[in-house]
Amino acid sequence: MFNKICIIGVGLIGGSIALAARKKKLCSDIVGFGRREDKKNLDLAQAKGIIDHHYFDIKSAVQGADCVVIATPVGVIEDIFIQLKDYWSDSAVYSDVGSTKVNVVEAAEKAFGFVPENFVPTHPIAGAEQSGAEAAIDSLFDKKRLIITPTLETSQQSLLKIQQFWEMLGASISIMDVEHHDHVLAATSHLPHILAFSLVDLLGKKDEKNEIFKFAAGGFKDFTRIASSDPSMWRDICLANKNEITQLIQQLQNELEKISKMLENDESQMLFDTFDNARKARQRFLNLFEQ
Amino acid sequence: MFNKICIIGVGLIGGSIALAARKKKLCSDIVGFGRREDKKNLDLAQAKGIIDHHYFDIKSAVQGADCVVIATPVGVIEDIFIQLKDYWSDSAVYSDVGSTKVNVVEAAEKAFGFVPENFVPTHPIAGAEQSGAEAAIDSLFDKKRLIITPTLETSQQSLLKIQQFWEMLGASISIMDVEHHDHVLAATSHLPHILAFSLVDLLGKKDEKNEIFKFAAGGFKDFTRIASSDPSMWRDICLANKNEITQLIQQLQNELEKISKMLENDESQMLFDTFDNARKARQRFLNLFEQ
Numbered sequence: 348m349f350n351k352i353c354i355i356g357v358g359l360i361g362g363s364i365a366l367a368a369r370k371k372k373l374c375s376d377i378v379g380f381g382r383r384e385d386k387k388n389l390d391l392a393q394a395k396g397i398i399d400h401h402y403f404d405i406k407s408a409v410q411g412a413d414c415v416v417i418a419t420p421v422g423v424i425e426d427i428f429i430q431l432k433d434y435w436s437d438s439a440v441y442s443d444v445g446s447t448k449v450n451v452v453e454a455a456e457k458a459f460g461f462v463p464e465n466f467v468p469t470h471p472i473a474g475a476e477q478s479g480a481e482a483a484i485d486s487l488f489d490k491k492r493l494i495i496t497p498t499l500e501t502s503q504q505s506l507l508k509i510q511q512f513w514e515m516l517g518a519s520i521s522i523m524d525v526e527h528h529d530h531v532l533a534a535t536s537h538l539p540h541i542l543a544f545s546l547v548d549l550l551g552k553k554d555e556k557n558e559i560f561k562f563a564a565g566g567f568k569d570f571t572r573i574a575s576s577d578p579s580m581w582r583d584i585c586l587a588n589k590n591e592i593t594q595l596i597q598q599l600q601n602e603l604e605k606i607s608k609m610l611e612n613d614e615s616q617m618l619f620d621t622f623d624n625a626r627k628a629r630q631r632f633l634n635l636f637e638q
Numbered sequence: 639m640f641n642k643i644c645i646i647g648v649g650l651i652g653g654s655i656a657l658a659a660r661k662k663k664l665c666s667d668i669v670g671f672g673r674r675e676d677k678k679n680l681d682l683a684q685a686k687g688i689i690d691h692h693y694f695d696i697k698s699a700v701q702g703a704d705c706v707v708i709a710t711p712v713g714v715i716e717d718i719f720i721q722l723k724d725y726w727s728d729s730a731v732y733s734d735v736g737s738t739k740v741n742v743v744e745a746a747e748k749a750f751g752f753v754p755e756n757f758v759p760t761h762p763i764a765g766a767e768q769s770g771a772e773a774a775i776d777s778l779f780d781k782k783r784l785i786i787t788p789t790l791e792t793s794q795q796s797l798l799k800i801q802q803f804w805e806m807l808g809a810s811i812s813i814m815d816v817e818h819h820d821h822v823l824a825a826t827s828h829l830p831h832i833l834a835f836s837l838v839d840l841l842g843k844k845d846e847k848n849e850i851f852k853f854a855a856g857g858f859k860d861f862t863r864i865a866s867s868d869p870s871m872w873r874d875i876c877l878a879n880k881n882e883i884t885q886l887i888q889q890l891q892n893e894l895e896k897i898s899k900m901l902e903n904d905e906s907q908m909l910f911d912t913f914d915n916a917r918k919a920r921q922r923f924l925n926l927f928e929q
Contacts, residue, residue, distance in 0.1 A: 472853055472855045473855065474855070491855075492852070492853055494853065521852075521853075523849075527846075530846070531846055531849045531850055531853060532853065534841050534844065534846075534850045535841075535849075535850045535851070535853050535854045535855075535858055536853075536854075536855065536857070536858065538837070539837065539857065539858050539861045539862075540857070541894075541897060542833060542837065542861075542894075543861065543916070544897075544912060544913045544916040544917075545890065545893045545894055545897055545912070545916070546829070546830065546833065546890065546916075547916040547917075547919055547920050548893065548912050548913075548915050548916040548919065549889055549890055549893045550825050550826075550919075551915065551916065551919030551920075551922075551923075552915075553825065555818075555821070555822055555825075556919070556923075557923075557926070558814075558822045558826075559822055559825045559826045560826070560923030560926070560927055561783070561812075561923075561926075561927050562763055562783055562785065562812075562822060562823065562826050562827075563826045563827075563923075563927075564763045564764065564765070564782075564826075564827065566827070566830065566831070566863065566864040566867075567826055567827065567830050568924075569860040569861070569863050569864070570830045570833075570834065570860070570861055570863075570864060571830075571920055572857065572860050572861075573857040573860070573861060574916045574917060574920050575917050575920050575921065576857075576913075576917070578910055578913035578914040578916075578917055579910060581913050582906060582909045582910045582913060585901060585909065586901065586904060586906060586909065589901040589902065589904075592901060593898050593901050593902060596894050596897070596898045597898070598840055599836065599837065599840055599894070600891055600894060600895070602836045602839065602840045603832075603833075603836055603887050603890070603891060604891070606832060606835075606836055606887070607884050607887045607888070610876060610877065610880040610883060610884050611880065611884060613877060613880075615873060615877060618873045618876065618877065619869055619870060619873045621835060621836070621839050622835045622839075622865075622867075622869035622872050622873060623869040624839050624842065624843075625834070625835040625836070625837075625838040625839040625842065625865045625869075626835075626838075626865060626866050626867070626869055628838055628839065628841075628842030628847070629838050629842075629862055629865050629866050630866065631842075632842075632847075632848075632851030632852075632854075633859075635848070635851065635852075636851055636852050636854075
């Protein structure tokens, strides 16, 4: 499918794309690009056969590549675009895998003055708490969802190529516009992470914190698992989508305020209805979407 | 250890106590008490050998029992005490397994005018989303924590007996006072449940709810799993401990407000520190208490 894929940022996602692409024989050569301080990670990626070579200068990394995947934290994508600009090739297809999309498209607009027609923004709904090339596996995207958010400028040809690429990697593709993606993901992913981080931060500062965690049962552990996610990655994601997220925080505050009032006023039936609605909603959606 | 154990409310917890006590040969006879509308559940419990007999009148149920365990929802415990009052035996030991303890002790005070010295309140930190005798298993309390909250009136003899009983069932015992229990459990269990219910209730009402749940990954599913818990049980628990819970909701609102401000003002470092603190706190406590 491609001659040479260049992965910019060979972490969990970038490394897993490389492994899956190699397994499915979608290219003959895969190289990685990173900063000098990522040398250890890039050496490991190369030793494990995730990439064939790695480079610290972007010119050599993208030389001859017909597919370039940006898999860095979303906070540095604008800088990557600026570095790529001088070596941008019209015959290659470019993509990214950032968890937020409005800011990625804005970063492209800032760097280029427009969004290149051969840049296709995507977001694979897959991941793990672990990070780095060490955590990469070739099945990370198997039967996982992948959202493509083409812009008005994106060419049909580039869109199709990236869609085919991800279908070959095993993902189930959805297409939506950039703003809608950030709106939906704020609810499904960003807000829950903020809730888990804030709950653990709050309880971890309490005098009785040892007891609180000692008597935590399985439900609490599940509930707070995502508070073990990479803090710098989540800082970037939350800042990149802050408008959507702060609105949702406000809505949740209102919901919590309502529940607090129900408790204070012993509104037993209203409280039951709220909990029961939630339980039914969760079950309905599990039935719909559980694979 | 006992001649006859009477389980008041043969659900997941009551049924599992019966199965574990039988397996460990802690008594010769186990009976269940329930309401007429629970007949199907009691028949099932008897057919499965969880209990030897069941009764709809409390007098026959507790006749000759030297151990009585109240395993009903916390909302009806006062009514159970009132029913038990006329048949209360000084030679038996009584216990409950409610998830809140202040209200249970208050219910005893209301029913008796004092807390009987042979009543020992407990709270096993074990459970599941499933409910009813059908879900009962004999290993539910294996290596799980159990909190005993003796009152000033509780006799040493009764306390020791209940402690030994639960040790034989495999639980690891902690003793704390009644108010402290409700303070700690509000943080470790009640608040997370309210958060999960409110998040799912909020998102389940949105126009884009289908998409929100469609693109939910594993983290979100874990995070909201406890929103599938029994709504009437959780209504009772939350109302019973509303003073502690509403204070915590307020504290979490403040924490969310702070994070919202950090996002609005692009306080990148503060946001990172908050997330990083949470991640480290969670890891520290996992290391301390993970079995």
